Amino acid sequence: MADKKQQTRQPIGRPRSEAAKTAIINATIDLLNEYEYATLSIEAIAAHAGVGKATIYRWWGNKALLILDAFLISTKEQIELLEKENIYESFRQQLQNLAAVFNTPIGRTVTAIIAESGADSELAKAFHVSYLYPRREEAKKVLEHGIAVGELCPSIDLDVALDLLYGPIYLRVLIFKKELDETFINDLVDHVMKGIRAV
Secondary structure (H helix, E strand, O other): OHHHHHHHOOOOHHHHHHHHHHHHHHHHHHHHOOOOHHHOOHHHHHHHHOOOHHHHHHHOOOHHHHHHHHHHHHHOOOOOOOOOOOHHHHHHHHHHHHHHHHOOHHHHHHHHHHHHOOOOOHHHHHHHHHHHHHHHHHHHHHHHHHHHOOOEOOOOOHHHHHHHHHHHHHHHHHHOOOOOOHHHHHHHHHHHHHHHEOO
């Protein structure tokens, strides 16, 4: 009987680790609704999550990397680029979702700390590897599909088209410090699509 119990007993280390990570991520998001980045402390996050500071530092080297991870995990499904009935609608919907994300406390915090970090900083590199590059490759595939089905002009430069779609968003958020609204996104997609749509 003892042997049978021992065989069916599940390891508890991994679930506890995952539960702690989830609690920390949720605590970070919750507290950013109340505190500015500068006043939010690791101690406060640990207390809110019900863990020790050492647990947080086991996975994240500093507060900025924790917040970036919280941003990536909590917004992953919202900013996916899904294929809609046409290319215009695919990008319009995704950019509207992206705008909504950047208008949240955690979205504003991430853009602010990225803007203040150096191009070679650990945070900037993590943002590029974990967020910008995967999103760009995803969007490039959608453009390639648009060319393949005849929606887009086959001679367009994919990288330039992506810069035209996403560049104004980061300019508005990072440089002008303005919120993104539905009208701005719709106008942006309209103007870009007029230039790259198949004649």
